[in-house]
Amino acid sequence: xxxxxxxxxxxxxxxxxxxxxxxxxxxxxxxxxxxxxxxxxxxxxxxxxxxxxxxxxxxxxxxxxxxxxxxxxxxxxxxxxxxxxxxxxxxxxxxxxxxxxxxxxxxxxxxxxxxxxxxxxxxxxxxxxxxxxxxxxxxxxxxxxxxxxxxxxxxxxxxxxxxxxxxxxxxxxxxxxxxxxxxxxxxxxxxxxxxxxxxxxxxxxxxxxxxxxxxxxxxxxxxxxxxxxxxxxxxxxxxxxxxxxxxxxxxxxxxxxxxxxxxxxxxxxxxxxxxxxxxxxxxxxxxxxxxxxxxxxxxxxxxxxxxxxxxxxxxxxxxxxxxxxxxxxxxxxxxxxxxxxxxxxxxxxxxxxxxxxxxxxxxxxxx
Numbered sequence: 001x002x003x004x005x006x007x008x009x010x011x012x013x014x015x016x017x018x019x020x021x022x023x024x025x026x027x028x029x030x031x032x033x034x035x036x037x038x039x040x041x042x043x044x045x046x047x048x049x050x051x052x053x054x055x056x057x058x059x060x061x062x063x064x065x066x067x068x069x070x071x072x073x074x075x076x077x078x079x080x081x082x083x084x085x086x087x088x089x090x091x092x093x094x095x096x097x098x099x100x101x102x103x104x105x106x107x108x109x110x111x112x113x114x115x116x117x118x119x120x121x122x123x124x125x126x127x128x129x130x131x132x133x134x135x136x137x138x139x140x141x142x143x144x145x146x147x148x149x150x151x152x153x154x155x156x157x158x159x160x161x162x163x164x165x166x167x168x169x170x171x172x173x174x175x176x177x178x179x180x181x182x183x184x185x186x187x188x189x190x191x192x193x194x195x196x197x198x199x200x201x202x203x204x205x206x207x208x209x210x211x212x213x214x215x216x217x218x219x220x221x222x223x224x225x226x227x228x229x230x231x232x233x234x235x236x237x238x239x240x241x242x243x244x245x246x247x248x249x250x251x252x253x254x255x256x257x258x259x260x261x262x263x264x265x266x267x268x269x270x271x272x273x274x275x276x277x278x279x280x281x282x283x284x285x286x287x288x289x290x291x292x293x294x295x296x297x298x299x300x301x302x303x304x305x306x307x308x309x310x311x312x313x314x315x316x317x318x319x320x321x322x323x324x325x326x327x328x329x330x331x332x333x334x335x336x337x338x339x340x341x342x343x344x345x346x347x348x349x350x351x352x353x354x355x356x357x358x359x360x361x362x363x364x365x366x367x
Contacts, residue, residue, distance in 0.1 A: 005103070005132045012036050012043075012075040013105050013133040017140055019048040019057070020077055024192045025217030026051045029286035031108075031144040035061035036075040037068070037099075044068040052286070056081065058090040062097050070098040077105035077137045079130075082116035091120040101127040105137030109148045143289035146309065152279050153287040155307045157299055158189065159328035160314040160354075167296070170324040172205050178316045181352030184215070189312065191216030194287035195245075197278065199298040200225035209235045210293065211242050218242045219291065222282075224298065226273050228253035239264035247281070249273050275307035300330035303341070308361060311343060315355040 019034030027033075027049055035057035037045035045068070047060025058080055062069050080090035080102065094102060102121055107130065108114060121128050138145065143154040160177040161167050168174035176183065190196055191212040196219045202208060203223055210221045221236050221244045228248050236244045237260065246260055250269040257267050270277050275298070282290050292302050302308045313328070334340060343359025350356075 003129070005129060008041060009075070009103055009129070009132050012038060012073075013077060013103065014136070015043075015046075016057075016075050016077040016105065017133070017136055019046055020140060022048050023050050025194065025219065028052065028194050028288045029144075029147065031078055031141045033057040033076065033078045035077075037061045037065040038073045038075065039068055039071075044072065056090050059093060062093065065097075071100045073101040073103060074099050075103045075132075077133075078141065079104050079106065079108040079113055079115070080117040080121070081108070081110075081113050082120050089117070089120075091117040094121065095124045095126065099126060101129070103132050104128060104130045105132055106130075106134050106141075109145050111148075147283070147288050152283045153194065154289045154309055155279060155292060155302065156189075156193070156289060156310045156312060157292045157302065157308045158186065158312045158314075159293070159299070160186075160316065161328050162316050162318040162320050164319045164321060165327050166320040166322070166325040167328050168205075168326050169320055170322040172326075174206065177318070178314045178354045179352040182314045182316075182354045182356070185351055185356070186314075187211075187213045187215040190219055190291060193219045193289045193291040194285075195220040195222050195282055195289075196291040196293055197222040197224060197298075199223070199294045200228075200230055201295050201297070202293070203230055203234055203236060205295075207231075207234055208293075220245055222247060222278070222290075224248075224273060224275075224278060224294075226252060228256045230256065232259060237263040237265055247273055247278055274305060275302040276305040279307045296326055296328055296330035298330075299328060300332050303329065303361065304332060310360050311358065313357045314351070315357065317353060317355075 015036050016034035020032040023032060030049060030052045034048040036043055045061040045065030047057045049057045058076055074094060080094060082089045082091045118128050118130060146154040159167060162177060196210045211218045221242060223236060223246045226249050245266045245268060247268050247270060250271055260267050292299060292308060341361055344362060346359040348355060348357045
C-alpha cells in the first residue's frame with residue numbers, strides 16, 4: 001500500500017478543495033470541506049458540506065458512490081469527525097462503507113476531533129495518509145482554525161489606496177481608487193466572509209452596497225455608529241435581498257432605531273460600542289471571518305483592539321497628494337519607526353495594473 005502521496009493523490013486533494021469552495025461563506029461555524037471517492041483512478045463519488053446542520057462532505061460523496069465505495073480511497077481536505085454533533089461521526093460512516101484508504105489534507109484543530117478521527121480509522125484497519133496539499137488546506141480554512149484556537153472570528157482589514165498612501169482625495173472623493181479587476185476580487189473576498197463592517201462615516205460619504213455583486217454569497221452588512229447620525233436614504237437599508245445589522249450605543253437616537261427596524265434592519269445596542277465588542281458579537285453568531293472595509297479611524301481602533309489579524313492592501317499606481325487626503329489607517333499612537341507593526345507571511349501579486357499586498361499582523365495577546 002502507498003505510504004507517501006502520489007501526484008494523483010495531490011490532484012484529488014485539489015479537487016476536494018474545489019468542491020469545498022462551492023459553499024464559500026455559507027458553512028459557518030463549520031469549515032469548508034470537500035470529499036472525493038476513487039476506485040483505482042476513477043472518481044465514483046463527490047460531495048461537499050453545504051452548510052451547518054447538513055450532512056458532511058464524506059456523506060454526500062459516499063451516497064453518490066454507493067456500493068463502489070467498498071475498498072475505495074476517500075480524499076477529504078479536513079480530518080473526518082469522530083464525535084456526535086448535529087450529524088453522526090464521519091469516521092464511523094467511512095468504516096461502515098468499507099473504504100480501504102483515506103487521504104486527509106489536514107488534522108482538524110477542533111479539540112473534539114484533533115486526531116481522533118484518524119486514530120479511529122486506523123484502529124479499524126483503514127490506511128490513512130495525512131498532510132496532502134496541507135498548506136492549501138490550511139489556507140482555505142484559516143478562519144475556521146483561527147476561530148477554534150482563539151474563540152473569535154478572523155478579522156481581515158481590506159483597503160484600496162494610491163501609491164502615495166491615500167484612500168480618497170482631500171474632498172473625500174474615492175470612486176474609484178482601483179481598477180474593475182481589483183474590485184471584482186474584492187467581491188470574491190466578500191463572498192467568502194460572514195460579515196463586512198463599516199463605520200458611520202463610510203455610510204455618509206460613500207453610500208456603499210457591500211454585496212458580492214452576484215459573485216457568490218452576500219455577507220451580513222454591519223454598520224457601527226455610536227450616535228446613529230446616518231442618512232435615511234442609504235443602500236444598506238434596503239434589506240429585501242441582503243441583510244443589514246446596525247450596532248450602536250444603548251439608547252442612541254431611538255427614533256432612527258425605529259426607522260431602521262421598519263426597513264428590516266436589525267439593530268443591536270451595546271453598552272460600549274467598540275471593535276472588540278463587535279467581534280465578540282460576531283463570534284456569538286457563529287461567524288468565522290469578518291471583513292473590515294472601514295475608514296482610517298475605525299481601522300486603527302480595530303487594529304489596536306486586536307480585531308484585525310490579516311491585511312489586504314490594494315495599491316493603485318496613482319498619486320493624489322494633499323496633506324488632508326485621508327490614509328487607510330488612522331492614529332495608532334506610534335512615535336518611533338520601531339513601533340511599526342511589521343506584517344508577517346507577506347505575499348503580493350498584480351491584479352490588473354494594481355498591486356495586492358497580503359500579510360498578517362504580529363501575534364500578540366488580544367490579537
